[in-house]
Amino acid sequence: MKTQVAIIGAGPSGLLLGQILSKSGIDNVILERKDGDYVLGRIRAGVLESVTVDGLKRAGVTKNLEAEGIPHDGCKFVFNGQEYRVDFEKLVGRHVTVYGQTEVTRDLMEARAEIGATTIYDASNVALHDVDGAAPYVTYEKDGQTHRLDCDFIAGCDGFHGVSRQTIPADVLTTYERVYPFGWLGMLADVPPCHEELIYGKSEQGFYLCSQRSKTRSRYYLQVPLTEKVEDWSDERFWDELKSRMLPEDAKNVVTGPSLEKSIAPLRSFVTEPMRYKKLFLAGDAAHIVPPTGAKGLNLAASDVMYLADAFEDYYHNDHSEAGIDGYSARCLKRVWGAERFSWYMTKMMHSFTDDDAWDAKMKQAEFNQLLNSEYGAKLLAENYTGLPY
Ligand code: RFL
Ligand code: PHB
Numbered sequence: 001m002k003t004q005v006a007i008i009g010a011g012p013s014g015l016l017l018g019q020i021l022s023k024s025g026i027d028n029v030i031l032e033r034k035d036g037d038y039v040l041g042r043i044r045a046g047v048l049e050s051v052t053v054d055g056l057k058r059a060g061v062t063k064n065l066e067a068e069g070i071p072h073d074g075c076k077f078v079f080n081g082q083e084y085r086v087d088f089e090k091l092v093g094r095h096v097t098v099y100g101q102t103e104v105t106r107d108l109m110e111a112r113a114e115i116g117a118t119t120i121y122d123a124s125n126v127a128l129h130d131v132d133g134a135a136p137y138v139t140y141e142k143d144g145q146t147h148r149l150d151c152d153f154i155a156g157c158d159g160f161h162g163v164s165r166q167t168i169p170a171d172v173l174t175t176y177e178r179v180y181p182f183g184w185l186g187m188l189a190d191v192p193p194c195h196e197e198l199i200y201g202k203s204e205q206g207f208y209l210c211s212q213r214s215k216t217r218s219r220y221y222l223q224v225p226l227t228e229k230v231e232d233w234s235d236e237r238f239w240d241e242l243k244s245r246m247l248p249e250d251a252k253n254v255v256t257g258p259s260l261e262k263s264i265a266p267l268r269s270f271v272t273e274p275m276r277y278k279k280l281f282l283a284g285d286a287a288h289i290v291p292p293t294g295a296k297g298l299n300l301a302a303s304d305v306m307y308l309a310d311a312f313e314d315y316y317h318n319d320h321s322e323a324g325i326d327g328y329s330a331r332c333l334k335r336v337w338g339a340e341r342f343s344w345y346m347t348k349m350m351h352s353f354t355d356d357d358a359w360d361a362k363m364k365q366a367e368f369n370q371l372l373n374s375e376y377g378a379k380l381l382a383e384n385y386t387g388l389p390y
Helices: 014-024 036-041 049-058 062-066 088-092 103-113 235-245 297-317 323-350 358-373 375-385
Strands: 003-006 026-029 070-073 074-079 082-087 096-098 119-120 123-127 137-142 145-150 155-156 174-189 199-203 206-212 217-222 261-273 280-282
Touching: 003 137, 003 217, 014 026, 014 103, 014 297, 036 103, 049 096, 049 103, 049 297, 062 082, 062 103, 070 297, 074 088, 074 358, 082 119, 082 358, 082 375, 088 137, 088 375, 119 280, 145 261, 174 206, 199 235, 199 323, 206 235, 217 280, 261 323, 323 375, 358 375
Parallel strands: 003 026, 003 155, 026 119, 074 199, 155 280
Antiparallel strands: 070 096, 074 082, 123 137, 137 145, 174 217, 174 261, 199 206, 206 217
């Protein structure tokens, strides 16, 4: 088989890239190691910046988003008993859209099926070859047979544990990493949200987040030690712990019900530079990870993909111009580092670390006071949360 762009991974990065390229007349094939239902079963992001909405518009996949996405003009912070609403619209004239990653992925999968573009699910042992030569190709196994996909370029959209980044010689890459000493226990339930906007909270027992997917579906998170096991968290224990961390006036609005999903995610900051090696381009979680506190992971994936689509469009529609391709990594990394800083700052301010001392506690309070007391502080948070310039 031969294509112009081989895409590794059918997460949001790979599917969005594939759809934009197909709309632009650039042939592409996606290779995914899991099946479609597995990919859809991963419960992850819920907050879209306008750059992500623009990416979905560019891909022509906004019908459901327009009907079901909920614009949020602000969110609430609760810090050791004090509360503050960040009014995005008033402060920076922008909003975010609440719409789940599961729904984004489903919409992109359906749109890809409609145009008849090729996605090969259950592709095992995907291996990238000759990425530093003129004729790269990918091999994979499916139904007991080895197949070969020849291509001009490879887009590594295969997440943090994928094969693409590992294909790049170690001496070419520089990586930067912070691992946090706690995780987030997430729970999804078909109950109405406790508040019309998201609540990011820090209490004595740790961080909590009240998020939502729709008027009838809620997503909640609790900071937990990495030693916690999800089996030890009955629904009852989860609800009790959540309510005990919240302000009493918010806790009384929590509607409880059986969980649809519960899982623990570790928190990590990670960046690899550069994001391109010869014919291979990394996008999304394959190149960088942010802790979820800033709601940035999916949004960074979308901006990488838009830059990469620009680069391929420049190449294929502009006489094989390599300007976009050559500028890809630097263009992405500028935005990536901005989002890394914001996610790291939000994570530090809103979580209790086991080695926090009295000094750290005072610093966190002083950071929060900047939101309460300074319009500039609040504006900076609103600008970062709703999305840095694209
Ligand atoms: P994904 O989603 O990991 O998809 C990669 C795909 O590649 C496949 N794959 C391979 N395929 C073939 N061969 C191989 N060798 C392969 N290895 C892997 C995988 O099966 C998979 O299908 O990466 P992608 O597409 O870059 O998308 C990134 C986002 O998923 C991620 O950044 C966000 O979910 C992060 N995130 C959030 N981001 C936001 O913007 N807003 C949020 O509110 C938000 N909340 C979250 C989050 C992530 C979370 N977790 C679980 C880490 C909340 C949580 C709890
Ligand atoms: C979510 O709804 O899953 C969500 C929302 C905001 C975040 C992280 C996760 O910061």
